[in-house]
Amino acid sequence: MKVIFPNSADVAASERFILKGGRWRRVMLKVRYGVIVHPDHGPVLIDTGYTAETISAPDRGRVLRLYSRVLGPTLNPDQQPEPVLARLGFTPADVRFVIVTHFHADHISGLRQFPNARFIANGPAFAHLRSSTDWHNIRHGVFPELVPDDFDGRMIDTESLPRTEPEYGLPAGRDLLGDGRVVAVGLPGHARGLFGVMLQTASGPLLYAVDVQWIRRAATEARVQAWPARLITDDYEDWRRSTDALAAYLAQGRAALLCHDPENTPFDYDMANSDP
């Protein structure tokens, strides 16, 4: 099963915010999303990264414009979903499933680009979004205008899918595509209902740990920076547990990838080296 991670955009951040003992220097965070080429289901996305819907669309709401201006992401046009899918021989209309790990703008920005996709998402997290005020959502980095109007009817609730046995010291998961090769593993805290995705790739198991940390060194060098997380996490205690689970998993020497880690990895989609 081929799995690649394009980088939809770059965002500058101070190292001090994301790494304990980090310096004031700026690091460029990536904003990855995943593309699985599944033997039975064709192209399946894991989130969408940042897209024009957040950064440049003329019909954006005022608060989304402000959010975009403050964070200042720079889109990578070549690594947006449409050109990446084209290089793999697909169009957005061919995408039947988008796995939505959580509802932050940098993960759901492009959902409207996939008219034929079902959305595999955590049902309780979506119900919470729908029942919350716009202000509550925006305060938690969730912009309801990015969620397609018919999301409810197109959603597959992860909690309705078959349970899997716990593996690699991680919590039990949910089998997302019916073959055990794409499993949601609950790692909540950063956002309500957030799950990572355990993937059986051609080169072995890979945990896509999404936003449990921003930077891999924080987990591998025990340099988790707690105070910014206290400000922005949905549930701090859950986030600590998920952070510990990721550190324990990495300590086994197993492969993991984070959405925003600035280092290049073998799983990154590289325009020069891709072989669609």
Ligand SMILES: [Zn+2]
């Ligand atoms: Zn997030």
